[in-house]
Amino acid sequence: MARSYVHEATRRVEPKRERIRPIVERLAAEHPDAVIALRFLDDLQLLVSVLLSAQTTDVTVNRVTEKLFAKYRRPEDYLAVPLEELEQDVRPTGTFRQKAKNLRGAMRVLLEEFDGEIPHRIDDLVRLPGVGRKTANVVAAERGATQGIVVDTHVRRLSQRLGFTRRHDPAKVERDLQRLVPRADWARFPHLLIWHGRRVCIARRPRCEDCVLADLCPSNRV
Numbered sequence: 001m002a003r004s005y006v007h008e009a010t011r012r013v014e015p016k017r018e019r020i021r022p023i024v025e026r027l028a029a030e031h032p033d034a035v036i037a038l039r040f041l042d043d044l045q046l047l048v049s050v051l052l053s054a055q056t057t058d059v060t061v062n063r064v065t066e067k068l069f070a071k072y073r074r075p076e077d078y079l080a081v082p083l084e085e086l087e088q089d090v091r092p093t094g095t096f097r098q099k100a101k102n103l104r105g106a107m108r109v110l111l112e113e114f115d116g117e118i119p120h121r122i123d124d125l126v127r128l129p130g131v132g133r134k135t136a137n138v139v140a141a142e143r144g145a146t147q148g149i150v151v152d153t154h155v156r157r158l159s160q161r162l163g164f165t166r167r168h169d170p171a172k173v174e175r176d177l178q179r180l181v182p183r184a185d186w187a188r189f190p191h192l193l194i195w196h197g198r199r200v201c202i203a204r205r206p207r208c209e210d211c212v213l214a215d216l217c218p219s220n221r222v
């Protein structure tokens with residue numbers, strides 16, 4: 001299981017309800033480019049990109065999907081080739097056998113239950129093989145139909161360091177965040193934490209000396 005950062009939040013700061021707005025505002029000013037880094041042109045491409053992005057970088061996914069999307073344009077296309085061929089086409093993204101299997105499973109369910117269209121509700125999205133709540137939240141948010149808050153490793157770490165949650169399980173972290181973050185910010189909030197987590201609040205050695213949240217953070221080390 002991934003490490004917990006809860007114990008780092010030891011400094012006294014204002015209650016989280018008073019810190020959340022300035023934190024969102026400062027992060028938005030600091031990371032105006034904090035948007036999804038995956039490249040896609042439609043809902044199907046979005047779903048495939050997010051499915052392929054598990055345990056690899058967005059750069060790798062974009063490199064692979066550039067060719068993939070020229071070859072596979074509709075859900076049927078993913079089922080029309082032998083499984084081995086699809087595996088090779090997604091191979092650079094890692095865990096390619098599982099990803100190819102999930103892609104085919106998802107396309108089959110899309111065709112059989114949703115007329116080949118990507119559903120809008122999170123409860124429907126998670127019925128697609130390989131689509132967990134995180135993937136479903138990413139897809140929904142990017143389509144302007146936000147229904148939850150994406151919790152990945154960065155979001156969990158920063159939420160723990162900032163004292164927003166003491167939980168570890170992503171579903172419970174998400175529930176804590178939903179109670180705290182204004183609904184209008186649910187879509188951009190994870191992007192802000194992800195980019196801040198990549199650039200400043202790094203897992204092993206957070207750069208607190210360069211952090212715009214230093215006075216608002218109970219885990220500040222300087």
Ligand code: SF4
Pocket residue numbers: 161162200201202206207208211212213214217218219220221
């Ligand atoms: S980098 Fe910023 S958010 Fe992360 S622990 Fe340090 S002060 Fe807190």
